[in-house]
Amino acid sequence: xxxxxxxxxxxxxxGITGREGGFHTEQMRAFGTxxxxxxxxxxGGLDANGVPIFDTVxxxxxxxxxxxxxxFVPPPFAADAIMESAASGIPLTVCITEGIxxxxxxxxxxxxxxxGTRLLGPNCPGLVTPGQCKVGIIPxxxxxxxxxxxxxxxxxxxxxxxxxxxxxxxGQTSSVGIGGDPVxxxxxxxxxxxxxxxxxxxxxxxxxxxxxSDEERGADFIRTSGxxxxxxxxxxxxxxxxxKRMGHAGAIISGNTxxxxxxxxxxxxxxxxxxxxxxxxxxxxxxRL
Amino acid sequence: xxxxxxxxxxxxxAAGIPVPQGRLARTPAEAGAAxxxxxxxxxxxxxxxxxxxxxxxxxxxxTPEEAEREATRILAMDIGGYPVRGVWCETGLDIGAxxxxxxxxxxxxxQLAVIFSAAGGVEIEQVxxxxxxxxxxxxxxxxxxxxxxxxxxxxxxxxxxxPQLRADAARLAAQxxxxxxxxxxxxxxxDAVTCEINPLxxxxxxxxxxxDGKLEVDENAHYRHxxxxxxxxxxxxxxxxxxxxDAYEVEAQRRGLTYVHLDGxxxxxxxxxxxxMNTLDLVKQQGGEPAxxxxxxxxxxxxxxxxxxxxxxxxxxxxGVFINIFGGITRGDEVARGVIAAxxxxxxxxxxxxxxxxxxxxxxxxxxxxxxxxxxxxATEAAAKIVALTRDQS
Numbered sequence: 001x002x003x004x005x006x007x008x009x010x011x012x013x014x015g016i017t018g019r020e021g022g023f024h025t026e027q028m029r030a031f032g033t034x035x036x037x038x039x040x041x042x043x044g045g046l047d048a049n050g051v052p053i054f055d056t057v058x059x060x061x062x063x064x065x066x067x068x069x070x071x072f073v074p075p076p077f078a079a080d081a082i083m084e085s086a087a088s089g090i091p092l093t094v095c096i097t098e099g100i101x102x103x104x105x106x107x108x109x110x111x112x113x114x115x116g117t118r119l120l121g122p123n124c125p126g127l128v129t130p131g132q133c134k135v136g137i138i139p140x141x142x143x144x145x146x147x148x149x150x151x152x153x154x155x156x157x158x159x160x161x162x163x164x165x166x167x168x169x170x171g172q173t174s175s176v177g178i179g180g181d182p183v184x185x186x187x188x189x190x191x192x193x194x195x196x197x198x199x200x201x202x203x204x205x206x207x208x209x210x211x212x213s214d215e216e217r218g219a220d221f222i223r224t225s226g227x228x229x230x231x232x233x234x235x236x237x238x239x240x241x242x243x244k245r246m247g248h249a250g251a252i253i254s255g256n257t258x259x260x261x262x263x264x265x266x267x268x269x270x271x272x273x274x275x276x277x278x279x280x281x282x283x284x285x286x287x288r289l
Numbered sequence: 290x291x292x293x294x295x296x297x298x299x300x301x302x303a304a305g306i307p308v309p310q311g312r313l314a315r316t317p318a319e320a321g322a323a324x325x326x327x328x329x330x331x332x333x334x335x336x337x338x339x340x341x342x343x344x345x346x347x348x349x350x351x352t353p354e355e356a357e358r359e360a361t362r363i364l365a366m367d368i369g370g371y372p373v374r375g376v377w378c379e380t381g382l383d384i385g386a387x388x389x390x391x392x393x394x395x396x397x398x399x400q401l402a403v404i405f406s407a408a409g410g411v412e413i414e415q416v417x418x419x420x421x422x423x424x425x426x427x428x429x430x431x432x433x434x435x436x437x438x439x440x441x442x443x444x445x446x447x448x449x450x451x452p453q454l455r456a457d458a459a460r461l462a463a464q465x466x467x468x469x470x471x472x473x474x475x476x477x478x479x480d481a482v483t484c485e486i487n488p489l490x491x492x493x494x495x496x497x498x499x500x501d502g503k504l505e506v507d508e509n510a511h512y513r514h515x516x517x518x519x520x521x522x523x524x525x526x527x528x529x530x531x532x533x534x535d536a537y538e539v540e541a542q543r544r545g546l547t548y549v550h551l552d553g554x555x556x557x558x559x560x561x562x563x564x565x566m567n568t569l570d571l572v573k574q575q576g577g578e579p580a581x582x583x584x585x586x587x588x589x590x591x592x593x594x595x596x597x598x599x600x601x602x603x604x605x606x607x608x609g610v611f612i613n614i615f616g617g618i619t620r621g622d623e624v625a626r627g628v629i630a631a632x633x634x635x636x637x638x639x640x641x642x643x644x645x646x647x648x649x650x651x652x653x654x655x656x657x658x659x660x661x662x663x664x665x666x667x668a669t670e671a672a673a674k675i676v677a678l679t680r681d682q683s
Contacts, residue, residue, distance in 0.1 A: 075509065076512065099509045100509060101480055101507055101509045101510035101513070102394060102480070102482060102507045102509060102510070103401075103477060103480050103507065103510065104510075105399075106394075106399065106400050106401060106431045107431045107432060109399050109400075110400065110430075110431045110432070137587075139617035141648075142617075152563070153563065154561055154562060154563020154564065154566075155561050155563070156559075156560055156561025156563060156564035156615045157561065157563035157564050157567060158563075159615055159617060160564065160615055160646075163615075163646065180562055180563070182394060182396050182399075183394070183396070183399045183400075184399065207563070209562075209563050209566060210566070211396075212396040212397070213396070213397055214396075217397070236563045236564075236566040236567040236570060237563075237566040237567075237569075237570070238570045238573075239569050239570050239572075239573040239579070240566060240569065240582075241551065244549050244582075245508075245549070246549060246562060246565070246566050246582055247547050247549075247561075247562025247563075247565060247566070247582065247584040248562040248563070249508070249509060250396075251562055251563075251566065255414050256414075276574065277571065277574075277668070277669050278567075278667075278668065279667065279669060
């Protein structure tokens, strides 16, 4: 079992002819992902290493039945790409692009919500269901199937946790990167709700960071929804000074909101185990399976 | 990109929002001239941080002589780390009541919020804490923008907390509709993440005027506002060609690096924002103080590592550097060769500790050891090593 993607996922890549899009499409295929189409306006009819390219997402969906889209287009065009995907009825859009203007994302997110489809990201590493499907840029070789669900804001820290758990023999049902931007699609609580319903997921790791209150809302969800799987949480940026944007657009403490302590307190109150280091995450998960 | 008060007011005025008449003065003589022209003026320090009133950066003066004296004092100040490069001298206002009107990003709702309150003149965060009922909020449809009916609704809700204005509420609410539409259009057209008027002054004759302005443009949208950025750079630059921002951060920006300058003495470099934040946390857990946050971003090319090391070492406070790389598919031996080459080319003698993962990481660690650079298998171990190495140094 898994969340969001599995072996039945038929993946479309928007921006397949770009450097990043091209490279990661090949990585995804090497992983075993079924990539059925690429979209690049003006290049319809061509192919990318055998993957047929279409001018529009609508054409690609009609011809291939794609049901997940991965977006690798540059920031000025990414919000439009998200809306194009949602308008074509694709149920899950995964946007890897970093640096999309916030006002663009506010509109794109509202657009997706109105069409009742899902958006993961932007500024995220994507997601992976080991042995079945990967959409995004998570390194291939670290993922092994197993009972742990992972949801994280930071890409590399999510990889660290995947690798750390894997080296200790604990694989994942799915690993989901929600992204480091202030305006996101799926939130911690959305992904936690998916893991709650996934019978094979026996424990969940949440990788949060300073900024906003998505972790706190995830904690609220755990407390109020009767979430009955063990949660191990890791929060980075505990020593970050207020008012400084720490790499991610969303990683900033403004006034009293967004501090690591507030997130740790909320998650502790919700019964999550708090890890201080990646090694701690591995140890705490092992003790809860 | 944060605009200074007078720059924000220029944008407001261009959108039709009433602002007091004013002049920018870079010298006391210019402040005197402004007072001669405008009469009674407020002399206000132009810095991109709050709290300048409390710091003594605002003075109301009646004569040109006083204006010169106060400008001399304020232009010598440093507020929140920013040297005062100019003062804005504007017509003194008669204040009937003070309001707050702002457009800001509501992260929880992932959309813009318009906030209006009759408790203006103080920080809105403080009002939100002390008397949240005095704040009226509107979340406009992102495609339609705020509609008059919902702005009126917001205005009446806030005015209910200003009983002395009850008789005039309908007329004031109508004014708030126009002001909100204009402020929202400024926020959207400039990609603002914060766009606020505080205080929005109601003068005794019953009209609103923006007595202060705050405008911050989304960094991701700078490419759409190159002309504004160019104007700001010219306006805000001092005689030495520098803005008030941290010199190292300005330099890093010029070099295209994601860098935040901090107070400590251990340089920190890593790939991925979360991982670098965690690197800083680990250094602190081990009793050290990070000197910076530097994210080399996706991949880990030797060239990027070299440029990053060079940047971090510009700060003379740095006694050693911790490089933390999650390799993914990157080869460990390649990262090691990159670090060694950078060390040799830049003649780095300060301690370097490298933690890396990835294919061929053992080979990488062996190369580093042979070259006299401390390798580490785990990030925690690496943090302990760099803290120990830099402590020995003093």
